[in-house]
Amino acid sequence: MFHEWVRRSLRRRLLFSLLLGVGLSLAAFQLIVDQIVDRYIVISFATATDAAGQRDRLQHEIDFILLAGVVTVLAVSALVTVVSVRRGLKPLETATAAARALSPEHPAHALPLEGLPAEIRPLGERINELLEGLAESLGRERRFSADLAHELRTPLAEIRALAEVGADPRHGAPELRHFLAEIASAAEGMQGVIESLLAVARADRTAVQNALEPLQVAPLVQARIERLRVTSSVDPGRIAARVPQEIWIQSDPRLFDALLLNLLGNAVQHGDPRAPIEIDWLDPPAGTALRVRNSAPHLSPQDLPHLTERFWRRAARGQPGAAAGLGLGLWVVAGLCRVLDLSLSFDLDAEQRLSVCVSGFRGV
Amino acid sequence: MKLLLVEDSARLSAALAAGFRGEGFAVDHAGDGRTALKYLELHEYDLLILDLVLPQVSGLEVLRALRAAPKPTRVLVLSARDQIEDRVTALNLGADDYLLKPFHFAELKARVLALLRRRYGELSSRLTCGDLTLDTNARVASSGGTALPLTPKEYALLETLLRHRGRSFTRAALFERLYDGLSDASDRVIEVVVSTLRTKLDRAGLPALIETRRGFGYRVP
Numbered sequence: 389m390f391h392e393w394v395r396r397s398l399r400r401r402l403l404f405s406l407l408l409g410v411g412l413s414l415a416a417f418q419l420i421v422d423q424i425v426d427r428y429i430v431i432s433f434a435t436a437t438d439a440a441g442q443r444d445r446l447q448h449e450i451d452f453i454l455l456a457g458v459v460t461v462l463a464v465s466a467l468v469t470v471v472s473v474r475r476g477l478k479p480l481e482t483a484t485a486a487a488r489a490l491s492p493e494h495p496a497h498a499l500p501l502e503g504l505p506a507e508i509r510p511l512g513e514r515i516n517e518l519l520e521g522l523a524e525s526l527g528r529e530r531r532f533s534a535d536l537a538h539e540l541r542t543p544l545a546e547i548r549a550l551a552e553v554g555a556d557p558r559h560g561a562p563e564l565r566h567f568l569a570e571i572a573s574a575a576e577g578m579q580g581v582i583e584s585l586l587a588v589a590r591a592d593r594t595a596v597q598n599a600l601e602p603l604q605v606a607p608l609v610q611a612r613i614e615r616l617r618v619t620s621s622v623d624p625g626r627i628a629a630r631v632p633q634e635i636w637i638q639s640d641p642r643l644f645d646a647l648l649l650n651l652l653g654n655a656v657q658h659g660d661p662r663a664p665i666e667i668d669w670l671d672p673p674a675g676t677a678l679r680v681r682n683s684a685p686h687l688s689p690q691d692l693p694h695l696t697e698r699f700w701r702r703a704a705r706g707q708p709g710a711a712a713g714l715g716l717g718l719w720v721v722a723g724l725c726r727v728l729d730l731s732l733s734f735d736l737d738a739e740q741r742l743s744v745c746v747s748g749f750r751g752v
Numbered sequence: 753m754k755l756l757l758v759e760d761s762a763r764l765s766a767a768l769a770a771g772f773r774g775e776g777f778a779v780d781h782a783g784d785g786r787t788a789l790k791y792l793e794l795h796e797y798d799l800l801i802l803d804l805v806l807p808q809v810s811g812l813e814v815l816r817a818l819r820a821a822p823k824p825t826r827v828l829v830l831s832a833r834d835q836i837e838d839r840v841t842a843l844n845l846g847a848d849d850y851l852l853k854p855f856h857f858a859e860l861k862a863r864v865l866a867l868l869r870r871r872y873g874e875l876s877s878r879l880t881c882g883d884l885t886l887d888t889n890a891r892v893a894s895s896g897g898t899a900l901p902l903t904p905k906e907y908a909l910l911e912t913l914l915r916h917r918g919r920s921f922t923r924a925a926l927f928e929r930l931y932d933g934l935s936d937a938s939d940r941v942i943e944v945v946v947s948t949l950r951t952k953l954d955r956a957g958l959p960a961l962i963e964t965r966r967g968f969g970y971r972v973p
Contacts, residue, residue, distance in 0.1 A: 534834075534835070537832070537834065538805070538832040538833060538834075539832075541832035541834075541852075541853040541854055542761055542764065542832050542853060544853070544854040545761075545764055545832070545853035545854040545855060546761060546763040546764045546767065547854075548854045548855065548856070548857070549764055549767035549768055549771070549855075549857055550763065550767045552771070552856065552857035552858070553767045553768070553770050553771035553774070553857055554767075556771070556774055558774060559770075563770075567767070570763055570766075570767075573763075574763060
């Protein structure tokens with residue numbers, strides 16, 4: 389498309405140059421004809437008076453005028469064409485130089501639009517819009533990388549400090565066991581973050597949709613609850629799972645497990661530690677849905693749109709309502725829902741219970 | 753030596769506090785910026801280990817408030833923020849050092865000890881008084897080349913008195929320097945520590961190193 393626009397623009401400029409050259413040629417031709425006519429009149433007079441010498445001289449003059457005229461017209465036309473084309477291409481050369489200066493490090497540099505032909509200007513404007521969007525997108529990704537690096541450095545620092553301080557021989561066995569348990573807990577948290585991020589990053593929607601397999605939901609939910617009991621010391625009696633054994637869905641087993649991990653992990657980390665967590669399988673008219681409900685005493689309806697934002701927390705650590713999580717769980721859930729072609733919705737009821745509902749599962 | 757650890761990760765704070773207490777430091781912990789400012793109002797600290805990303809009041813605000821008053825407290829910023837601008841900002845606001853997470857505890861300890869030496873204008877890590885030598889890096893006291901079997905608190909008491917030779921410290925002043933702000937112990941515990949320290953110094957051939965000046969407290973002349 390770009391080439392077509394450039395070609396059209398060049399064609400117009402060449403046509404303009406050609407017309408200019410033709411105009412100049414006509415003017416020169418007119419001049420030559422005038423000169424020749426004058427000389428023919430003299431020749432006719434010389435013939436009439438039998439002045440042969442004068443006739444031959446005038447004939448040579450006419451030949452010279454014709455030759456010089458043609459050569460001059462050709463040279464001027466070529467010169468005008470070259471100058472005109474060069475001037476026409478000058479803005480394009482500037483834009484090309486600016487395009488060469490673009491790099492992943494400096495995507496925000498815009499193409500200069502001054503002097504661009506009117507036909508190409510919209511193209512330049514569109515490219516600049518795209519560059520601006522690209523710069524914003526790269527900025528967001530850089531901020532995300534910086535946030536993620538920050539969030540991972542802290543648990544890593546915890547693990548290192550616990551290991552190095554715990555290695556002090558003055559510590560007794562109970563203290564050492566405590567340090568080791570803390571290390572395991574910090575490592576578990578990091579692993580969850582990394583695995584969830586990788587699950588979202590690696591998931592390819594088309595590939596996933598082509599590789600769905602039948603999964604029985606209840607045993608998978610039960611396995612996740614059991615894992616939470618081990619890794620997060622959650623009392624299994626606190627979690628009520630009401631998923632019928634006969635429920636089978638078509639899904640990707642790895643991604644569905646990551647979905648459960650983040651849904652339940654979010655409920656455990658952000659809910660009241662004494663309040664129950666309910667897992668229900670719903671059969672609404674629109675399709676099957678999995679709902680996880682937990683108490684969220686510090687959440688307000690205004691917070692719901694922010695729940696899937698990366699690193700969003702209801703409150704900073706240490707404040708009322710703050711949680712131990714990184715603020716990634718529901719962002720990961722939203723990403724997995726996109727890949728698995730599922731819908732995600734939130735509801736906060738009058739009793740301050742947050743329902744996270746994933747719907748659109750395909751039955752077997 | 754008394755440290756204030758300002759860090760919102762409970763796990764990391766517990767590990768660092770255990771590590772420094774094991775070396776004889778008194779360590780107070782604040783999990784957010786506001787608590788840190790309260791601690792700084794109430795107590796005198798030799799050194800502040802400060803995280804930058806904190807709830808309520810940021811680490812940079814804590815640093816700004818601390819430097820607004822003429823306090824000699826040294827500040828080591830311990831942060832996961834790895835951008836040059838963060839380091840430059842913190843150092844320009846009055847931080848004395850900046851260490852990036854994750855870190856080696858040995859390096860953190862070495863930097864803390866270096867800052868404390870600077871705090872007291874010392875060029876060497878050795879404090880001497882006659883035959884007695886204190887290696888402030890190794891946290892070991894020795895007499896005539898023989899190490900004394902001191903507990904961390906006894907070592908810390910001796911280090912404080914040697915660092916301020918000639919100055920008398922009351923029992924309360926020593927308690928403030930050697931014990932955590934939230935300690936349940938009475939300042940009479942200082943008498944016990946002084947007593948056991950004197951016994952060990954006597955055995956090492958250093959009798960009467962620590963003087964008691966009635967009404968003024970303890971000192972090493």
